[in-house]
Amino acid sequence: MDFETRAIHAGQEPDPHSGAVTTPIYATSTYAQKAVGEFRYDYSRTANPTREAFEACLASLEGAEHGIAFGSGMAATTTVMHLLDAGAHVVAVNDVYGGTYRLFSKVYEPKGYRFTYVTAEEVNAGLGSRLDGAAMLWLETPTNPLLNVVDLRAASEAAHAAGAIVVVDNTFASPYLQRPLEHGADIVVHSTTKYLGGHSDLVGGVAATSSPELAERLQFLQNSLGAIPGPFDAWLALRGLKTLAVRMRAHCGNAAQVVEFLQGHPAVEQVLYPGLADHPGHQIAARQMDGFGGMVSFLVRSEAEALALVARTRIWTLAESLGGVESLIEHPGQMTHASTADSPFAVPATLVRLSVGIEAAADLVADLDQALEDT
Numbered sequence: 001m002d003f004e005t006r007a008i009h010a011g012q013e014p015d016p017h018s019g020a021v022t023t024p025i026y027a028t029s030t031y032a033q034k035a036v037g038e039f040r041y042d043y044s045r046t047a048n049p050t051r052e053a054f055e056a057c058l059a060s061l062e063g064a065e066h067g068i069a070f071g072s073g074m075a076a077t078t079t080v081m082h083l084l085d086a087g088a089h090v091v092a093v094n095d096v097y098g099g100t101y102r103l104f105s106k107v108y109e110p111k112g113y114r115f116t117y118v119t120a121e122e123v124n125a126g127l128g129s130r131l132d133g134a135a136m137l138w139l140e141t142p143t144n145p146l147l148n149v150v151d152l153r154a155a156s157e158a159a160h161a162a163g164a165i166v167v168v169d170n171t172f173a174s175p176y177l178q179r180p181l182e183h184g185a186d187i188v189v190h191s192t193t194k195y196l197g198g199h200s201d202l203v204g205g206v207a208a209t210s211s212p213e214l215a216e217r218l219q220f221l222q223n224s225l226g227a228i229p230g231p232f233d234a235w236l237a238l239r240g241l242k243t244l245a246v247r248m249r250a251h252c253g254n255a256a257q258v259v260e261f262l263q264g265h266p267a268v269e270q271v272l273y274p275g276l277a278d279h280p281g282h283q284i285a286a287r288q289m290d291g292f293g294g295m296v297s298f299l300v301r302s303e304a305e306a307l308a309l310v311a312r313t314r315i316w317t318l319a320e321s322l323g324g325v326e327s328l329i330e331h332p333g334q335m336t337h338a339s340t341a342d343s344p345f346a347v348p349a350t351l352v353r354l355s356v357g358i359e360a361a362a363d364l365v366a367d368l369d370q371a372l373e374d375t
């Protein structure tokens with residue numbers, strides 16, 4: 001079955017009790033047992049039918065055997081990091097989401113985990129001995145917020161040769177545009193808060209893998225650490241998946257029009273978008289993605305201009321997060337990526353990030369035009 005069909009049907013049989021076409025929200029913490037140990041479900045931290053429907057559907061869309069849901073993207077990342085023991089060496093692309101960098105540098109590093117940060121360019125040039133002794137390669141592509149692109153197949157081959165597992169944060173692309181496991185990655189993680197939920201009304205996360213060993217361990221950790229989503233959030237994420245394909249097509253179409261407008265504007269110094277032919281990762285993105293996504297970043301002349309611009313838009317809401325139907329604008333340096341300020345790879349202060357929504361493209365362009373007019 002094709003992606004669109006699986007998004008609506010995978011893991012979602014009509015409810016066996018009522019025939020309800022829509023998976024019910026099983027708001028229960030516990031379940032009746034026929035006799036001691038005789039049960040399908042015993043406790044909702046361990047398993048819940050609404051959560052299972054979401055996990056099965058997401059796994060199908062990522063081409064994975066197993067999905068494991070969490071209470072946030074960071075909870076997914078935290079649980080995946082618990083696959084490793086203190087002292088482990090992680091090689092990570094430097095341009096990761098600021099919260100991921102904060103987790104690595106402020107939580108795991110003090111516990112003795114070791115991190116080597118590499119640029120997307122370095123990953124694509126082949127990491128060679130930098131992977132020596134690494135237990136994990138942590139990738140994001142396209143990266144947040146600079147939209148750098150990593151060659152997933154080459155990076156996965158290099159990591160596996162060095163004995164490391166490959167984790168890819170696929171939040172920016174969504175499985176509609178990119179399925180990292182098809183390119184050799186071992187685990188995919190998402191913040192479902194973003195494109196998968198799609199309506200800015202939930203916080204959630206998920207991991208997916210086809211490795212039975214990794215799945216078993218992650219399910220054990222999901223239950224043991226307990227960073228699970230409640231059934232209502234699992235249901236919202238499941239509902240979001242149903243329209244993922246149509247939303248992603250609309251996001252990509254609008255982003256292309258916004259990029260074209262920004263490129264022709266004198267106040268814009270540079271547009272960062274993997275769909276542009278002169279983007280350094282364009283060829284790789286064209287090969288491993290089915291579209292270039294709805295995230296666009298651009299540089300203006302000064303930080304003051306960037307800060308003034310993001311406060312002047314009327315349709316674009318000044319807000320953190322991304323991936324919802326509504327368009328958002330933000331200043332990564334002082335907002336989403338403030339936690340990288342003291343790192344060697346702080347984002348440029350003149351950077352503006354857009355999450356292009358699915359409103360009418362002409363309205364989005366007109367709003368940016370009036371906001372840029374005054375810069």
Ligand SMILES: Cc1ncc(COP(=O)(O)O)c(C=O)c1O
Pocket residue numbers: 072073074075097099100140144169171172190191192193203204205321
């Ligand atoms: C790429 C990426 N990964 C992970 C996260 C963390 O997800 P959450 O906010 O759901 O914990 C975010 C949040 O912005 C993100 O952009």
